[in-house]
Amino acid sequence: MKKINILLTGIIxxxxxxCSDFLDRKSESILSDEQVFSDQNMITSVLAxxxxxxxxxxxxxxGDNFAILDEACISNGGPDxxxxxxxxMWRVYDYTLIRHLNQFLQGIKSDAAAGLEPAYRxxxxxxxxxxxxxxxxxxxxxxxxxxxxxxxxxxxxGGMDITTLQHPRSTEAELYDYIISExxxxxGLLPDDxxxxxxxxxxxxxxxxxxxxxxxxxxxxxxKYNYLTPDVKTAGGEVGIQASLAAGYYETAYNACxxxxxxxxxxxxxxxxxxxxxxxxxxxxxGSYEVIWARDxxxxxxxxxxxxxxxATSVRGDIDANIFTPTLNIVEAFEYRNNxxxxxxxxxxxxxxxxxxxxAQDIFxxxxxxxxxxxxxxGSDFNGIPMTYQAGQKYWDxxxxxxxxxxxxxxxxxxDLITADNGPDKSSSQYINNSGFNLRKFVDYNRDxxxxxxxxxxxxxxxxxxEVLMIAAEAALELGKPQTEVCGYINQIRDRAGIQQLxxxxxxxxxxxxxxxxxxxNHRWWDLKRWRIAHQVWDGSSESYSATHYSLFPYxxxxxxxxxxxxxxxxxxxxxxxxxxxxxxxxxxxxxxIDQDWINRNPKIVRNPYQ
Amino acid sequence: MKVxxxxxxxxMHLFVILAVLATSCTKxxxxxxESHFTGKVVYNGQALGVRGSNGAVYLxxxxxxxxxxxxxxxxxxxxxxxxxxxxxxxxxLVTVSNNGPWVSSQDTVVITVNGNTQxxxxxxxxxTLGNINYSVNGNTLTASFDITGVTTTRNIEYVALMVxxxxxxxxxDGTHVNWVRNMNVTPGHVxxxxxxxxxxxxxxxxxxxxxxxxxxxxxxVYDAGVxxxx
Numbered sequence: 001m002k003k004i005n006i007l008l009t010g011i012i013x014x015x016x017x018x019c020s021d022f023l024d025r026k027s028e029s030i031l032s033d034e035q036v037f038s039d040q041n042m043i044t045s046v047l048a049x050x051x052x053x054x055x056x057x058x059x060x061x062x063g064d065n066f067a068i069l070d071e072a073c074i075s076n077g078g079p080d081x082x083x084x085x086x087x088x089m090w091r092v093y094d095y096t097l098i099r100h101l102n103q104f105l106q107g108i109k110s111d112a113a114a115g116l117e118p119a120y121r122x123x124x125x126x127x128x129x130x131x132x133x134x135x136x137x138x139x140x141x142x143x144x145x146x147x148x149x150x151x152x153x154x155x156x157x158g159g160m161d162i163t164t165l166q167h168p169r170s171t172e173a174e175l176y177d178y179i180i181s182e183x184x185x186x187x188g189l190l191p192d193d194x195x196x197x198x199x200x201x202x203x204x205x206x207x208x209x210x211x212x213x214x215x216x217x218x219x220x221x222x223x224k225y226n227y228l229t230p231d232v233k234t235a236g237g238e239v240g241i242q243a244s245l246a247a248g249y250y251e252t253a254y255n256a257c258x259x260x261x262x263x264x265x266x267x268x269x270x271x272x273x274x275x276x277x278x279x280x281x282x283x284x285x286x287g288s289y290e291v292i293w294a295r296d297x298x299x300x301x302x303x304x305x306x307x308x309x310x311x312a313t314s315v316r317g318d319i320d321a322n323i324f325t326p327t328l329n330i331v332e333a334f335e336y337r338n339n340x341x342x343x344x345x346x347x348x349x350x351x352x353x354x355x356x357x358x359x360a361q362d363i364f365x366x367x368x369x370x371x372x373x374x375x376x377x378x379g380s381d382f383n384g385i386p387m388t389y390q391a392g393q394k395y396w397d398x399x400x401x402x403x404x405x406x407x408x409x410x411x412x413x414x415x416d417l418i419t420a421d422n423g424p425d426k427s428s429s430q431y432i433n434n435s436g437f438n439l440r441k442f443v444d445y446n447r448d449x450x451x452x453x454x455x456x457x458x459x460x461x462x463x464x465x466x467e468v469l470m471i472a473a474e475a476a477l478e479l480g481k482p483q484t485e486v487c488g489y490i491n492q493i494r495d496r497a498g499i500q501q502l503x504x505x506x507x508x509x510x511x512x513x514x515x516x517x518x519x520x521x522n523h524r525w526w527d528l529k530r531w532r533i534a535h536q537v538w539d540g541s542s543e544s545y546s547a548t549h550y551s552l553f554p555y556x557x558x559x560x561x562x563x564x565x566x567x568x569x570x571x572x573x574x575x576x577x578x579x580x581x582x583x584x585x586x587x588x589x590x591x592x593x594i595d596q597d598w599i600n601r602n603p604k605i606v607r608n609p610y611q
Numbered sequence: 612m613k614v615x616x617x618x619x620x621x622x623m624h625l626f627v628i629l630a631v632l633a634t635s636c637t638k639x640x641x642x643x644x645e646s647h648f649t650g651k652v653v654y655n656g657q658a659l660g661v662r663g664s665n666g667a668v669y670l671x672x673x674x675x676x677x678x679x680x681x682x683x684x685x686x687x688x689x690x691x692x693x694x695x696x697x698x699x700x701x702x703x704l705v706t707v708s709n710n711g712p713w714v715s716s717q718d719t720v721v722i723t724v725n726g727n728t729q730x731x732x733x734x735x736x737x738x739t740l741g742n743i744n745y746s747v748n749g750n751t752l753t754a755s756f757d758i759t760g761v762t763t764t765r766n767i768e769y770v771a772l773m774v775x776x777x778x779x780x781x782x783x784d785g786t787h788v789n790w791v792r793n794m795n796v797t798p799g800h801v802x803x804x805x806x807x808x809x810x811x812x813x814x815x816x817x818x819x820x821x822x823x824x825x826x827x828x829x830x831x832v833y834d835a836g837v838x839x840x841x
Contacts, residue, residue, distance in 0.1 A: 609709065
């Protein structure tokens with residue numbers, strides 16, 4: 001026993017002796033403020049980290065988010081049984097990031113950063129404040145007014161009164177005002193020349209002004225149209241903006257757009273004489289001079305699986321394909337060149353017979369060129385490769401058309417294709433197209449980019465010049481400016497799309513134009529919310545075309561005895577096998593719910609309507 | 612204490628360890644909740660019918676006395692009743708604004724659950740439906756009822772007569788196979804007719820129900836019962 005005692009004494013004395021420096025060691029893995037803020041490379045890395053933390057909602061990080069609304073459906077596997085929208089869907093609540101940004105702002109003003117060039121310091125301050133305004137903007141469009149903490153870096157020390165750290169929610173108008181004033185202030189700090197900004201990945205003066213215009217037009221339309229949903233507001237104004245403020249916000253949006261337009265640094269992309277390919281390049285070609293701010297990706301190391309998920313079967317580089325595919329609804333939202341009704345003429349006017357087409361692509365002839373730039377449709381091409389979509393063959397039997405289908409990629413005894421590789425079919429098999437289209441926008445033509453291992457370095461465009469024109473048109477319209485001016489903005493966009501000009505514009509025209517111009521660019525959900533029409537468009541009724549997903553099923557006629565042998569016909573069908581239920585946007589969906597956990601931590605936070 | 616040999620020492624340790632293990636087992640286990648709590652959403656003692664599918668209408672339960680709070684929802688079924696199995700204790704019961712077809716009020720009902728407990732939740736509806744009669748004549752279903760305005764600060768969006776193949780019948784998509792709506796209706800006597808030829812032919816069972824949708828409120832008020840056609 002004595003031995004044990006001696007041993008114990010030895011161990012204890014060793015432990016205590018060893019302690020003396022042990023707890024005071026300098027960390028070798030944490031950099032000090034001095035090390036970070038005196039070194040431009042370090043500062044750039046810290047900023048890059050912030051830029052990488054702001055992909056919320058629909059982005060290239062989660063392609064299937066595009067299938068939640070009316071732009072795409074889930075093609076892969078079993079049916080999508082979503083019936084309504086979650087109370088926390090796409091909710092943004094990131095005070096961690098705001099605190100980090102405020103620490104950064106404190107750092108670049110500290111003694112450690114004394115050696116930085118003033119111009120450089122202005123730029124990085126502007127960028128950090130821009131990201132902070134962007135975070136607030138994303139929170140605001142999710143939940144309305146939220147606590148504004150300014151430049152304060154919250155710190156808790158034992159025994160302090162924590163209620164001083166608890167800020168109440170601002171009103172919705174106050175938060176939009178804060179975002180607008182921040183953008184105004186930082187526009188003067190940020191660089192003016194886009195050419196120095198690789199792939200538009202960093203915020204410059206024009207990104208700040210675009211955010212200003214966007215925040216102002218959101219606030220304006222909420223103020224103007226909130227009367228359509230009178231219950232979507234709170235007593236304290238955390239949700240809902242009074243109607244009298246609408247004109248002021250439209251004015252702010254209009255002036256910010258004018259500043260960008262007259263600044264002359266950006267214009268609509270127009271290098272490719274083929275209007276369809278031009279539209280794809282305008283958005284998907286890095287270096288497009290229309291793009292103001294983008295989330296850039298880079299291979300190796302920083303890529304997404306978006307192309308891998310969206311790619312069509314016949315051009316895929318890996319096993320994955322068709323995880324989500326565009327709906328017929330978005331395809332028909334694109335007008336014809338001289339007909340504003342984009343409905344595909346699949347059947348005769350009296351619905352008595354098919355319309356027979358020589359080639360599958362003929363039904364899309366004279367469509368808005370942006371359709372080609374956005375969607376891969378039957379008979380179009382993917383990077384020069386012809387794309388066939390064929391659900392099956394039809395033959396005339398007993399006075400009606402009957403159909404013959406097979407597993408995808410199979411041919412009949414004569415060697416004629418039955419069901420194409422690209423489908424579409426109604427099975428719930430994996431990776432099989434269910435809607436008759438594939439996405440082109442943001443899909444990389446490089447086949448390696450669709451493999452799982454590599455991923456794609458396609459960027460995601462957050463802001464581009466076309467949006468500035470559309471906000472200018474909307475604000476000018478709401479302010480009662482002459483129709484010639486309103487049409488002037490929107491017709492620039494329509495000219496590039498190769499469709500007829502408008503001579504008078506209503507809000508409904510703005511709604512339609514934004515839907516097709518910005519399809520798959522994370523605008524639709526927020527637009528329908530701010531105009532307060534989401535509950536009418538997605539009304540939860542399977543009788544409603546706007547709430548229900550539709551597909552296009554192309555068939556080739558194979559019946560040598562029939563005069564239409566070899567022609568193409570199309571069935572426009574409700575996609576019940578993939579999107580089982582219509583989209584149902586309820587009044588509670590206008591604003592996300594406030595999490596009870598936030599209220600537990602900060603009892604000054606009030607709840608949202610319908611909560 | 613002087614220990615005689617190593618064996619005794621080990622035995623003593625073992626005893627202590629076992630004692631700790633054995634006693635700790637009972638400490639951190641709760642019995643499962645066993646008290647049945649039931650009730651109905653009522654106005655003037657009359658249960659209000661609501662949408663019973665899709666977790667549409669619910670009451671929130673809260674309990675004080677803990678540092679952090681989380682509510683849990685108790686769903687109201689289509690005859691206006693709700694039930695939960697709870698621990699004994701004091702709960703607070705609230706409705707969620709504009710969730711059910713009644714006037715939002717933040718009134719809290721305090722409930723003491725002690726064994727099986729029954730407690731109704733009083734609300735003030737916007738409208739009530741009364742004198743509801745269904746009849747089937749050939750292939751036509753007719754429903755008649757009286758709409759009484761209780762709090763008419765909100766308008767009637769529509770009234771509907773619906774049929775479904777299960778006894779869940781409401782405005783939701785998939786919970787009616789056929790319906791007729793009247794979008795232009797005022798309080799008073801209402802009659803709705805629905806042609807159910809196809810439904811009688813295609814469905815093995817058929818239930819009918821009427822409901823009234825209120826402007827600006829997510830859910831409507833319904834007949835508290837359903838009418839079985841076949």
